[in-house]
Amino acid sequence: MPYDKKLNQFQIAQTNKYNVFRCIVREGPINRAAIAKRLDISIPTVMAIVEDLFGKKVIRSAGKGESGVGKQPEILAIEPDCFFYIGVDIGRGTLRIVVNNIAGAEAASMKEPTGDPFPEKEFISHVKKLTLRFVKKLKIGPDRILGAGFAMPGLIEKGTGNVIVAPDFGWRGIPLQNWLQTGIPYPALVKNSTQALAVHETSVFWTDEVHTTLCVNLGYGIGAAIITGEDLYEGTGGISGELGHCVVDRDGPLCKCGNSGCLEAVSSGEAIARQAQTIIAHHARSKIAELCGGNAAGIDAKMVFDAAKAGDGLALKIINSAAENIGVGLSMAVNLLDPDRVLLCGGLMANGPDFLDRIKASMEEHLTAKADRDLVLQAGTRDEYSTAKGASRVLMNTLWARRALPI
């Protein structure tokens, strides 16, 4: 157990400055006395810091407040467009970008299809170009951009932002953060997509009462991330949350990772489509065959869900088996982590409440029944910019923690 932290004079001054600025960002408009009370520091200290922040043009006066007696206090507010920060979701086939101002309000967002992720270096140059071009169009100078967070599917090394492996992209050993940083005139940070998604989704549903959130991304692949309080649990090397590669069916099909029966190999969007493709290639008597116009190779997970909704027995069987396996995977994660909230996100969740209900039933069946858990399982926001927003939030959290704002 380390000694309790004690700060020296310089650290105390820095702490006070960041706390005052953050207090105005989060709780403003607010007057000097209220800041002093909120942070338990003296009014002269607040006054000196506020003077400095005025000089840097990062806060502004928002008029006079009410006062019982004496002079009316000046109300301080953030200069919302003094700084911006960026989140980029490097998705399979689509790039999504959000730009927020320092107050957290979205200034702009865009999406654009991207081509094949090869050669890697060219693809990454293209991502950079699109990002820089979008920001330029918004007429925000690079000195007002605090940084950009990039979300990338795959195993991302903590600290370096290197891609260890990204199976959906066919990448291995790519120094992504490094390559992105070259030519971007503000800090660039790379995080795993599901971890970024989880940071945003948890913030949307966050309350003081929630202790640990498990956020699961059910899409083309399956991933998860763990948030304790508001902090991302990264694990030793940043590659925690690999729920998709937990073995749920040891006699199951081969997974891209080399093992057999991984959750991702039996329940992901890709696995659902593949199962339907295999069956339809042999049996044409299914609603799925109709929906794909006889082209088995063109079947995707959505067609299987649509066929199931129309009462197709084959499709229902595939969907129910996927939900059953997701429930088994979730039960393991809940047994190990004891979260109080499980958020289910990703493309598969766009298919109505039945799927969620089936997952829940299976999870509850396979959980240690002995424990009376206070566990909420619910769907996430289904905001298509969730991952980009999460990437921007991870970047901002890192800058606050490193005290790397130009104030």
Place this chain on the structure above:
Amino acid sequence: MPYDKKLNQFQIAQTNKYNVFRCIVREGPINRAAIAKRLDISIPTVMAIVEDLFGKKVIRSAGKGESGVGKQPEILAIEPDCFFYIGVDIGRGTLRIVVNNIAGAEAASMKEPTGDPFPEKEFISHVKKLTLRFVKKLKIGPDRILGAGFAMPGLIEKGTGNVIVAPDFGWRGIPLQNWLQTGIPYPALVKNSTQALAVHETSVFWTDEVHTTLCVNLGYGIGAAIITGEDLYEGTGGISGELGHCVVDRDGPLCKCGNSGCLEAVSSGEAIARQAQTIIAHHARSKIAELCGGNAAGIDAKMVFDAAKAGDGLALKIINSAAENIGVGLSMAVNLLDPDRVLLCGGLMANGPDFLDRIKASMEEHLTAKADRDLVLQAGTRDEYSTAKGASRVLMNTLWARRALPI
């Protein structure tokens, strides 16, 4: 993200006092100037605190140190027997107690068989009596006892120390900490056994380089606990680490928890013994039948391991299947948590390195192969007092954190 912590004058004084005392406990013998340097506080502050600690008779002078010039500085040491703290392992059939002095040295330990855990209240009274009697025999007054930590197998509610359920004891809904506290004149704290074990084992193997440890207790049952840095990850309600109830074989046997195919139902000491019992009741041609003298009901896990060591095919099959399943369970936990160390403890680990090797091979086979993990899998200490020591350590960590020492 909360504001950075700022302390008021009283809190700073308390922090300084606890830090100085802890510095002498952990790094003593040490002189005043070295303490001031280590904690980055002024020498007069250290001098005043040391004066106070002398008055409370919790530290002592340990002579004069070397000095280049001028007066030789007085060396300060902890008064090791000023305080003691206790750890109690409420095991299946056996109670183990350790008593440590404030310096962490073991003052005494004992074990005693306990009878049936019914009625619960009587059993708990017996545990209290044995604990108090042992301490009395050591002639340590209750005012010098800081507290007692109790380790109990089962699901223990965080905060209250209530037993939600303890399958091995047949208990459900027992306010254990409350009942223990009544009649014990110092703080009593209840923690899950595997969590206590993990706290001790992690401390034995701890280095600055280790980030996250997964400690697994392979015994009559199977449990696990997660330690990040030196801190126990408890989960929302304190019931994390239920690796034993992760489903590894969905067509497997019924588990005590009500589900089927839990790791505990196929790989625990109890499961290994049960599998052998069932087989031997029908086939006598095995070394196991010889070892149990024809009494199938008397077979325990050790006999199966011994028979396997002697080359018995049936026994080998049971042991290998148990190891294979433990490896599958570990692969899930490692995929989710990304630890850098896995410690295997508990009775099953007493059966030689082959078992560990087989578990390791299975874990590696089922792990996401893509990730180049820096993962160490190793056996724990096999100290029979590990859990009791862990319980004492949990108690002491709690007292330090709560600043609940009489100084």
